[in-house]
Amino acid sequence: QSALTQPASVSGSPGQSITISCTGTSSDVGFYNNVSWYQQHPGKVPKLMIYDVSDRPSGVSNRFSGSKSGNTASLTISGLQAEDEADYYCCSFTGGITLYVFGTGTELTVL
C-alpha cells in the first residue's frame, strides 16, 4: 500500500485561502468516505482537523474544510493565519490488509 500523494509544500499570505490535495486510488480515497486530515506543528503531536472527508471535530475552526472528488481529497484553509503554519497529513481507510494509509505530508508556509 503506497502513501497517498500530497504536494511537498504550499504557501499563502494571511487572509488568503489555500488548498492541499491528497491523491490516492480507487481502492482507498476513491472508494471510501473515510478521509481524515491532521495538523502537526513542529515538535507537537498531530491534531485531527477533518474526519469522514468533510466533518470537523468540535473545537476546530470552520476556516478548515474538506472535500473529495474521485480519487483526490482536499483540505481548504480559508482566511489563512500565521498559526496555521504547520505540516498537514491526510489519511484514508483502504479496506485492505493495511487498513489505513497516510499521505506524504505537506508543509504549509504562511508568508
Place this chain on the structure above:
Amino acid sequence: QVQLVQSGAEMKKPGASVKVSCKASGYTFTGNFLHWVRQAPGQGLEWMGWINPNTGVTSYAQKFQGRVTMTRDTSINTAFMELSGLTSDDTAMYHCAREVKRGLDSWGQGALVTVSS
C-alpha cells in the same frame, strides 16, 4: 479529559525488541479502537496497526506483520505495542492514538525509540 500517556524513550541495539505502553484515562478504554502510528525523524506519519481493546482483535499494516504485536490489559486501561527485529530504520517516535469516527482524535505524547549499535 481524554489522556493517553506513553512510556518513556528507549534505546535498543539492532535485532532487539521494544515494548511501548499507552495508558488511557478520561474515557471508557474498551469503547474505542487504539491505533499505533510512527514517525521517523524528519519524516511523515506511518500507520502501524490497531487493536480493539474490548476484544483484543488486532489489524497490522502489511509492512509490520510478523514483527509487531499489539496487546492490551483492560484491568489497567493500557495498550502495548511490541516491535521485534529492530533495525536503524525503526528509529522513530511511536504514538498511540484513539479512534473516533475513523479519525484519530487523541494522541499519546509519543515514545522515542532509537536503534543503534
